[in-house]
Amino acid sequence: MERSIQTINPATGEVIETYPLMSDEIADTKVAAAHAAFEQWRAVPLAERGEIVRRIGALLRERESELAELMTREMGKPISQCGGETGLCAAICDYSADHADEVLGDEERDFDGGRGLITYQPIGVILGIQPWNFPVYQVVRYAIASIIAGNAVLLKHAPNVWGTALALEKLFIDAGLPEGVFTVLLIDTDQTERLIENDYVRGVTLTGSPAAGRAVGAKAAACLKKSVLELGSNDAYMILEDADLDSAVAACVQGRIYNAGQTCIAAKRFIVVDAIYDEFRRRLVEQLSAIEFGDPSDPETALGPLARADLRDNLHDQVQRSIKAGATCTLGGELPKGPGSFYPVTLLEDVTAGTPAYEEELFGPVAVLIRVADEAEAIRVANDSRYGLGGGVFSGNRERAVHIARDLFDTGMVNVNGYNMAQPELPFGGVKDSGYGREHGGFGMREFVNIKSVMIAE
Template sequence: MAIQSTNPMTGVVENTFEELSTEQTAKVLSSVSVAFKSWRESALDHRAECLRNLAGILRERADRFARLMAAEMGKPLNSGRAEVLKAATVCDYYADNGAQMLACKDQHVDGMQTYVDYAPMGTVLAVMPWNYPVWQVLRIAVPTLMAGNTMVLKHASNVPQCAIAIEEAFRDSIFPADAFRTLLIGARQVEDVLGHDSVVGVCLTGSEDAGRKVAALAGSNLKKSVMELGGSDAFVVLADADLDRAAETGAASRCSNAGQACIAAKRFIVHTDVYDDFVSRLKEQMAGLIMGDPLDPETVMGPMASHRFRAELQEQVNRCRAAGGEVLLGGEIPEGKAAFYPATIISGIPFESSAAREELFGPVAMVFRAESDENAMEMANDSRFGLGGSVWTQDEKKGLRLARRIEAGLVYVNGRVSSRPPLPFGGVKNSGYGRELAEYGIREFVNVKSICVG
């Protein structure tokens, strides 16, 4: 089967690639397995040097990557450059801190000298999404390789040029030739890859459905898995919040990447005392966002990644209407061949309805009224998701207390939720399990080995 790169701005198929055959995939896996045997023995300072070299290449190629992202999934150029530069920072972070995180720990236990070692395990499969096609790959690949493992990437089928460019960056760096490889394969070949003897685990960022399938495959093969799945982050605005700052941040969070982000403000839960004022400010902010050609430097919000994704989003908006929601802004597909969807706000959706429980993967904000702080917490946690969230209040002690109650892996007080190299990242409930980044991420695919000397 063919893998196509289709421009969501023009609808033009810009490139076509043939999927690797089963035999070709097996050959790549064998090469990566051979590379692991030497890479696992490499010194930590050499691995750090490789990461610094890779960071330099990413920075040099930021414009090229940004244009590929614009062409394949509609990301504005400025956002694309920022994503690549952020990916370079994760290289710097693990180059500076990885050796310490992997250092052997010694102690005395019952009169014995004991050691805890972090040993690499083999080749890790990364099944990655299209919405942040560079950052999400690098944030899992970098700690995995720093730990001494090798990696193969099965990227989303609509960003093959980005996938190839990432492999080229590794190949042109001082990493071993087969330490990181891209597999241009479809979803049906994931089962074969996970069954390969050299593959020790899988990390997936994607939908609940994809996570269930890949996690089941990993389990059937007794392979470790890390899942970062969907989210419907609560954006809780309390009565004493700075409404202007909250509305500006909320609009940017909801509409960044055309709303196609797992960690983004999606459910705006607003105290009744400030509900009308906040919604008015949010509407003003979202209405002012510039939607246009991703190659135009003035563009803030480009097209959605495909017409299919846009059609699915419109169906969700229609279900919100049918459930009783009122569209305050946007809500209709504009004319034209590009896959644009306008910034949209929907209020009045019955909280108990199925429409209110869906993840809206596009620039659509659902706003809900909370009668009290306690009611806001109940609404924030009444979700099958638990990826990110935020609390907005000028009382920082109260904000911290309530943030601890939100059932999510990453919660901000008076800030926009974002993943950062020093912070563990991942979700609870149907948003997945395991952690990326920080010292937790680098230890997900290692053998935590105890050694005792009597």
């Protein structure tokens, strides 16, 4: 019996499309075709690969409206935020094309008795398992780095954004990428393990939860294949006594509600020193209280629905369990009536170690406010997490903030006196339960290549 998956508009609950699942046999055929395409693509000069990647970026800009409508319809992203996502993806393409030669070009080093050549060679087919929260960016982030390095790429996207996945496949081909170099697989989670075992698949990258990361990382390791994992986080933002409160509050609000809070590097825990806690809290409550959810297709809407009803229910359960464990719900915290998977802006206080709001990732518009005595306790609480993806420090003393960010904050990325998301020029990735490996800034281009030494006798 043929299995299928439906995509649902999270703002209305209406069915968008029904997609038949690919059989294992069809998936295997596509993997073999990807390997055959790789054998041809690897021989294309790096400069030519770069030009195709540049054209992908140009088409992303041209088709911004089409992709925006898809993202808003499939996962509820406010239409006003979609342009930023496609713009970032186009910038990633441009950066990759501009810097591929310096990142992937051959290097020479002398050694005793000869000359060494270091070359970065593609390894084959790379499987990407990606989530729904940034339907275009999550794909471009890993795919472009591997494609420009000469690999072929498979995409197992989240089922609720399969329309976006197929639109990207068409866009890549329209930009001149040979068929088979980027392939969308409409398969279920239970089919993915077989793909990792496939001899043609040489590497696996996943963005998702720690549980998914453990499963995929363990399977890849059992098959002796490299993996890159970008997992969740409960990013802490420290606000010290000399911080500019206007900019700190504005950045924290933006960092918490952007994309309905469904962002791995969202600002999630606000750790505020006692000296300014009350004033920071007053301003935070004032700004958060003014944000209401609404129709994501309306350009004026700042907060759309969560991507699926089950995600909304899980978030609400975390909030309720936190309240039962002693947290105070200052704002929100109630399931709204009516269609759609909306959730109100919520603020939890009096959160202590051991509660879900302290220990877990809250993937939605729920902020956690924690009072600490001083800088030392702020650093301790910020690092008191099994996660380590991003975070932030606010201080009027920039040198002090940079020192904390550089030397004392146990995360892969740190913001100082602001909130920034991924940047094409800078490495992206985490430590601890937030995963391993790096993307962006040229680092992703070297994750799935054979760094080969050629020793030439003199």
